[in-house]
Structures are given as structure tokens and as C-alpha cells.
Amino acid sequence: MAKRILTVDDSKTMRDMVSFTLKKAGYEVGEAEDGKAALAVLAGAKFDLIITDLNMPNMDGISLIKNVRSDANHRGVPILILTTESDDKKKGDGKAAGATGWLVKPFSPEKLVELIQRVCP
Amino acid sequence: MNIEAEGYPQAQFRKTYFEECAELLDALQTNLDLLLNGSGDDETLHAIFRSVHSIKGGAGAFGFSGLVAFSHVFESLLDAMREQKIAVGPDVMQILLRASDALADIVSAARDEQTLVADFAADIVTAMEEALHGAGDPPVPGAKPKSATESVDLSCERQYRIAFTPHTEMLQKANEPLLLIRQLRKLGGLKVEVDTSRVPPLDLIDSEAAYLSWVFTLDTGSPQSAIHEVFEFVEDDCELRIDVISDSSVAAPVAGLATSPAKSAAVKSAEPAGASVTATQSIRVDVDKVDRLVNLVGELVITQAMLTEQGTLLPADHYPALIQGIEALAQGARELQESVMAIRAQPVKSVFARMPRIVRDLAATLGKEVRIVTAGEMTEIDKTVIEQLNDPLTHMIRNALDHGIEGPDARVAAGKPRQGTINLSAAQRSGRIVIEVSDDGRGLNREKVLAKARDRGLVAAGATLSDEEIDNLIFLPAFSTADVVSNISGRGVGMDVVKRNVQSLGGRISVQSRFGAGSRFTLSLPLTLAVLDGMVVSVGKETFIIPLTAIIESLRPQAADIHPVVGRGLVLALRGEYLPLTHLHRCFAISDAITDPCRGIVIIVESESAGRVGVMVDELLGQQQVVVKSLEANYESVDGISGATILGNGRVALILDIARLREIDSRAATDRPLPAQYNATIDLPEEAPHAA
Numbered sequence A: 001m002a003k004r005i006l007t008v009d010d011s012k013t014m015r016d017m018v019s020f021t022l023k024k025a026g027y028e029v030g031e032a033e034d035g036k037a038a039l040a041v042l043a044g045a046k047f048d049l050i051i052t053d054l055n056m057p058n059m060d061g062i063s064l065i066k067n068v069r070s071d072a073n074h075r076g077v078p079i080l081i082l083t084t085e086s087d088d089k090k091k092g093d094g095k096a097a098g099a100t101g102w103l104v105k106p107f108s109p110e111k112l113v114e115l116i117q118r119v120c121p
Numbered sequence B: 001m002n003i004e005a006e007g008y009p010q011a012q013f014r015k016t017y018f019e020e021c022a023e024l025l026d027a028l029q030t031n032l033d034l035l036l037n038g039s040g041d042d043e044t045l046h047a048i049f050r051s052v053h054s055i056k057g058g059a060g061a062f063g064f065s066g067l068v069a070f071s072h073v074f075e076s077l078l079d080a081m082r083e084q085k086i087a088v089g090p091d092v093m094q095i096l097l098r099a100s101d102a103l104a105d106i107v108s109a110a111r112d113e114q115t116l117v118a119d120f121a122a123d124i125v126t127a128m129e130e131a132l133h134g135a136g137d138p139p140v141p142g143a144k145p146k147s148a149t150e151s152v153d154l155s156c157e158r159q160y161r162i163a164f165t166p167h168t169e170m171l172q173k174a175n176e177p178l179l180l181i182r183q184l185r186k187l188g189g190l191k192v193e194v195d196t197s198r199v200p201p202l203d204l205i206d207s208e209a210a211y212l213s214w215v216f217t218l219d220t221g222s223p224q225s226a227i228h229e230v231f232e233f234v235e236d237d238c239e240l241r242i243d244v245i246s247d248s249s250v251a252a253p254v255a256g257l258a259t260s261p262a263k264s265a266a267v268k269s270a271e272p273a274g275a276s277v278t279a280t281q282s283i284r285v286d287v288d289k290v291d292r293l294v295n296l297v298g299e300l301v302i303t304q305a306m307l308t309e310q311g312t313l314l315p316a317d318h319y320p321a322l323i324q325g326i327e328a329l330a331q332g333a334r335e336l337q338e339s340v341m342a343i344r345a346q347p348v349k350s351v352f353a354r355m356p357r358i359v360r361d362l363a364a365t366l367g368k369e370v371r372i373v374t375a376g377e378m379t380e381i382d383k384t385v386i387e388q389l390n391d392p393l394t395h396m397i398r399n400a401l402d403h404g405i406e407g408p409d410a411r412v413a414a415g416k417p418r419q420g421t422i423n424l425s426a427a428q429r430s431g432r433i434v435i436e437v438s439d440d441g442r443g444l445n446r447e448k449v450l451a452k453a454r455d456r457g458l459v460a461a462g463a464t465l466s467d468e469e470i471d472n473l474i475f476l477p478a479f480s481t482a483d484v485v486s487n488i489s490g491r492g493v494g495m496d497v498v499k500r501n502v503q504s505l506g507g508r509i510s511v512q513s514r515f516g517a518g519s520r521f522t523l524s525l526p527l528t529l530a531v532l533d534g535m536v537v538s539v540g541k542e543t544f545i546i547p548l549t550a551i552i553e554s555l556r557p558q559a560a561d562i563h564p565v566v567g568r569g570l571v572l573a574l575r576g577e578y579l580p581l582t583h584l585h586r587c588f589a590i591s592d593a594i595t596d597p598c599r600g601i602v603i604i605v606e607s608e609s610a611g612r613v614g615v616m617v618d619e620l621l622g623q624q625q626v627v628v629k630s631l632e633a634n635y636e637s638v639d640g641i642s643g644a645t646i647l648g649n650g651r652v653a654l655i656l657d658i659a660r661l662r663e664i665d666s667r668a669a670t671d672r673p674l675p676a677q678y679n680a681t682i683d684l685p686e687e688a689p690h691a692a
Helices: A012-024 A035-044 A061-069 A088-097 A109-119 B010-037 B042-062 B065-082 B090-111 B122-134 B168-172 B177-187 B224-230 B261-265 B287-312 B320-344 B355-366 B383-387 B390-404 B408-413 B446-455 B467-475 B495-504 B658-671
Strands: A004-008 A028-032 A049-053 A079-084 A101-105 B158-166 B188-195 B213-220 B238-247 B345-347 B370-375 B380-382 B420-429 B432-439 B508-514 B518-526 B531-539 B542-547 B551-555 B562-565 B569-574 B577-583 B601-607 B611-617 B619-627 B641-646 B652-656
Touching: A004 A012, A004 A035, A012 A028, A012 A109, A012 B010, A012 B042, A028 A035, A035 A049, A035 A061, A049 A061, A049 A109, A061 A079, A061 A088, A079 A088, A079 A109, A079 B042, A088 A101, A101 A109, A101 B042, A109 B177, B010 B042, B010 B090, B010 B355, B042 B065, B042 B090, B065 B090, B065 B122, B090 B122, B158 B168, B158 B177, B158 B224, B177 B188, B177 B213, B177 B224, B213 B224, B224 B238, B287 B320, B287 B619, B287 B641, B320 B345, B320 B380, B345 B383, B355 B370, B355 B390, B380 B383, B390 B420, B390 B432, B390 B495, B390 B518, B446 B467, B467 B495, B467 B508, B495 B508, B518 B531, B531 B601, B531 B611, B531 B652, B542 B619, B562 B577, B569 B658, B577 B658, B601 B619, B601 B658, B611 B658, B619 B641
Parallel strands: A004 A028, A004 A049, A049 A079, A079 A101, B370 B420, B542 B652, B577 B611
Antiparallel strands: B158 B213, B158 B238, B188 B213, B345 B380, B420 B432, B432 B518, B508 B518, B531 B542, B531 B619, B551 B601, B562 B569, B569 B577, B601 B611, B641 B652
């Protein structure tokens, strides 16, 4: 069965592109536009991986990670964060909150798929 | 994400991205305004940051390097402000405002695939960098190479010993040791030894704790950085030691790496300020899909109108259930139509949000003190109308500032507060949107307006005009009230252009003014362009629709009022004006129509380009809301016809493009001369005035 991945980003462009790439690579993809929406989606479905942006309205990526990590149903789900170059502080915050790994924007579709295979084969 | 790979629907992503950019830039502007008014808070700054951040994120994906570089510096400045390294002050605000303008320009250039000059916005970048330097931050590098310390020891086979002890934190972050081992194996020959000595007795095992440690022996030609990359995500959550055991080339220094997990304990709990705000749930739908829906509902409404009409022919007592059903259908169809129209509706906020900025900039240029107060921003109106509202509104605001509001000293002298006020409001009233722009400036000087109109021959010397009529003279073409044509609202165009824009949207505009106290411009717009209020008229066997907004009056003329003029056809004398008569039957070659104006009806219509014209029809059939169907899309473009609709009886009726009628008629007149009884001529001034 295809792995299910949730992509969380307030930018529709990013969601579209991530989603397109992943579907092409054979994954099932869910989308959410911020942390809050992601939690709502997670409340009703299981995902094998979450890819989240950090800067989002309503609930940012860091809070989303903390919420997922403290939820018995989803705490074991790998979470990849999207960061921009040289944003080490954000990356550190993400790691501290419980992110599994990170991906620096801009990235290629191949890199994205490769990384996913690393944390969620 | 970079999507220059093959097989990607680039065009579609691009479209989404630029749509998103437009929204982000609007939000940026709104929030900057909030910050400027002092009504912003921390979350405002965060939202500003996010807007720029998102624009940058997408730009990177499309390889818009100029946009990335600029937004990067912009973002860094905002980030420093967010972290309170730089205080919000007038100087910084000025930089932000300029940067936001430049950002919009760079986005537009990227969208239109234009190349900006090399040093575009260089001064703003410098200003932003200086502001950052002032805060003690290092200069911002454009796009830093990802890892500067990439190893160069390529293609030499080495054997590594890797000691790896995961901490429990690593597992809690869903990093799986097994996956790391698999990654290592991809690098070369791998020998794995596992140390199970720390595993406690079964009953004491915590299923989520880490007890194992490993020693790997790896033979690989990959550089050491490749090994580090495998452990990239877990370096802080494990003990890791990578040693070179044997080296086929030169001996490399031993690289040791052991980090303590202690720092991960200090997790800052930073709930975003806006966490409690509930977001409006929304989905993004292609406009084409909505248009299709609007069209389908239009069809449905037409069918329903047809059924309703047929229903009236039935004896109600014989088919009570059918009649009831038709009534229910009518109700349902109307509600459905309203709901579908509401999908296309958007708050006028997106247009209103740009106005404070215009006022601020212009006030500064003119040396005036002006504030703008907006109300009713959430009033919704059709998206297509909104898109075309910006220009007329901007022009009206500029006009109010330039011509309406006085300079601060003049205001004080007139007993008004130094600061002028422009009110901009929107409201829905009886099925139309009413937008008002009012100012407390000097108002219209009617004597001057009238004198100027007479001067230019726009008003006959003897005519008496009401105050309202005088005020509305300013909408006539080539009328400018400014003594000096400024480059601000002058620009060679006047309120006539505003009026034309508004009329092309099916709207009306009027002005009320009190000399010395201010002016109020009222713009009334239809809720949608898909439905039109029309007058249904018949000509011979044909039925036409005339847009109600164009109609001034209708009448049955006396024979004495109709005069033939050489080279101009028939004219109608109406209250001292001579209006050219347009014969619809001649325009469209309809044979069995009434040709004598005194037996038919003359509808006086007005259009900006053709002025006032009398349109001859046989009969008025009634006023009706019609669903506009595009003729181009379903047939082909026809001169003099702006669209079509289907009436309740199932027949197609064409909607007249009244601005074109007169020309078509005069062309047709050369083929089909006038009826014989009007062959006499009378003397008229060379240029019969048809405009009031």
C-alpha cells in the first residue's frame, strides 16, 4: 500500500509542487495549510510522514511538531521540516521540538524523494 | 523546491504562485499600514514576515534569483525586527514601505518575464542592509553556499570505523537506526556489530528508550561528508565517532565528533500569538470552474423562467401541484443563483487596502495633511467588478486629495481642522453595491463649473441647470476643475474616464457637493456582471434588451418634434435639445417593424462615446433581469450587440451595445433612405448639440 504523506504549508504553490512530486513518486498525499489544519487532518487519518513548513499563520511548524510528538497516535511519525538557507536557528528550534529531519529550500524533486526514502522507506 | 525537471506543469504552478503573490502583497500592504497606524502588534510583524518569506520561498522554486535575493534581505530585516533587534520606528517603516513597493515591482517583472535594470532597488537594498548593520548583525549574504566545508577527498577508498550510540531523543524524533544502517550500506561494504549490553531485563524495558549501540566498519570511496550526511539529522541526539582506520592514499586527520544531547532539553515554548484565532475555512477553486457553474445556473434560471411563463397559461385549478412545483423551482433557482454568485464575490477590502497608501504618498507630495477612513471593507462584490474597480477608485481618491482637500493653512483659515479627511465606504443597498468617496474639502464651486462648461460649449448659453446638474457636469469629457493641471489627478484624463469605467461595469456615478464643505461621489455598481437589468423591447418580430443603466427616458414623440436633417437623418427635438434618432429596424434590417417614430416608442439612451441618442422601437415589453451569455463564445461577435440572453418563452434576445448603434444606423441609412414623408429639411445649427 502506498505510503501516505501529509504536506503542510501556507503557500499553495509549495503544497502543489510537493504534492505533485510525491504523487508522481507513488505516494498518497494529504494537504493542510497550517499547523491547525494539519492537526485537524491528523485527527481523522494516519500518515506515514509529515512534511511541514515552519512559518505559517494560526499555528506554525514548531507548534505542530510539538503537538504531534505529544499525541499518542502520531508521536512516532517522522516529520521533515522545510527551512530556508542559513536559518540555523529555526532548524535548531525544529529539531528541539522533535523534527526528524529537514530540507533546505529551494530543493529539487529528486532530493525531496531521496530524503523521504531516508526517513520513511 | 526547484521544479525545472521535466514533466512538471510549470505554467500551472507559476499561475498559482503569482496569484498567491498578489494575495501576499496585499496582506503585506495591509499589515504595513496597521503597523504604521500604530494599531499593529507582534502578530502583525509576524504576518509581514510570513508574506515576504512565502514570496521568497516560491521564487526560489522558479529560479527567480533577483526576487530571491531581494526578498532575502527584506526578510532578514523583518526577522531582526521580529526578534526586537531593530525597533519599529519611522525610519525603518519608511524603508519597509519602499521595500514593499519594490518587491511588488520585482514580482510583476518576474510574472511578465521582464528584466529589471541591474541596480533596480539597489538603494533600498543598501538601506535595508544598513538598518541591519546598525543592529549589529553581520551583513546579509545573498545566497550562501550550502556547505562551505565540503570535503575534496574524492575517489579514494578508505575504511572507517563508526561508533554510534543513539539517545532516546533520537527515537522520539522518529529517526530509525535501521534506516541509517541501510543508508550506510549504500555507501559501500559494511560490517555491523551491535552492543546489547545496556539492554535491561525484559520487565524493565521502556519500549520507547534507546539501549543499543553499534560499531560499523565501512569500506567506501565516498567522502567522509557522505557519512556525516547519513547522520545529519541525528548528530545532536547520539554519540557518534567517525575514525579513518586505513587509507589507500594519504593519512587524513582523525575526525572526531561527539555531541551532547543536553541542549535539546531547553525547548522554548513559543505559541504563536494568533493561535487562538480561527481561520476562515476556504478552498481554492479555479475561476473557470466557477464561471462554468455560473453559466449552468444561468441556463437553469432561463429554463425556470420559461416554465414559469408556460405555467401561467395553465388553468391553476387543474394543475395545482404543477403550479406549486414551478413556484418552488423559481424560489430554489433564485437562491441557487444567489449562492453561486456569492462564490464569485469578494470583499472590496483588496481594493480598499491600497488606498491608504495612495493617500499617504500623495498627501506628502502635495504637502497636505490627510487621513483616510474606510468602512464596509467586507462588503462583497463580484470578482470581475473588483478587478476593474481599482482604477476609478484610485482616480477618485487622487481627485479628492488634489482638488478637494485644501492645504493645512487654508483649512485652518476656513475654520476646519488642519488634517483633511477622506471617507471611503462600501455598502450593499437594494441589490447594488454603493461605494462612496467623500471629503471635507472645498467642494465644487458651481459658478466656476458652470462658467467653464459654458466656456467650452458644453452648456447652451440660455439653459438653466439645477445644482445637481451643474455638479454632474464634471463628468463630461474634457472637463477639468483644476486651475493648474497637475501631474497628479490631471494627467489629461478627468472624471469622464472614471464615469466611463464605471459605466462599463454597468454602474452609475454621481456627485453631491456643498461649496466649502466637501464633495461626495457615489458609485453604484451591480453585484455581478453575469446578470443585467434590462428593458425588453420589440422591433418587428425581434426582441432586444437595452441595459437599464443606459436608459434615461422613453416617450412617444409628436410628429412636430421629429425633424429630418440633411446628412443626419431624423432628429428628435426634446426640451430644446436635438437628439439623433437611431432606427433599430434599419440597423438590423428588420422588415416588418414600425418605421414612423410617432407610432412607435423612442427610448433615450446615453453612452459615453455616442452621447445621447433616441432609439426607435415598436414596443416596450417590460423590465427584466437577464442572464448575460457571451455571443463570441457561442456564436461570433456581432457589431452593435454586446451579448445575448434567453427569455422566458425560450427565444433568444440580443443585448444591444448602444454605443455602437448610431454608427451602424448611419451606415445602413446610406443603403436604405428615409421614409418619404420626412424628405423636407429644416435649418439646424451645423453641429446639433446632443450633450447637455
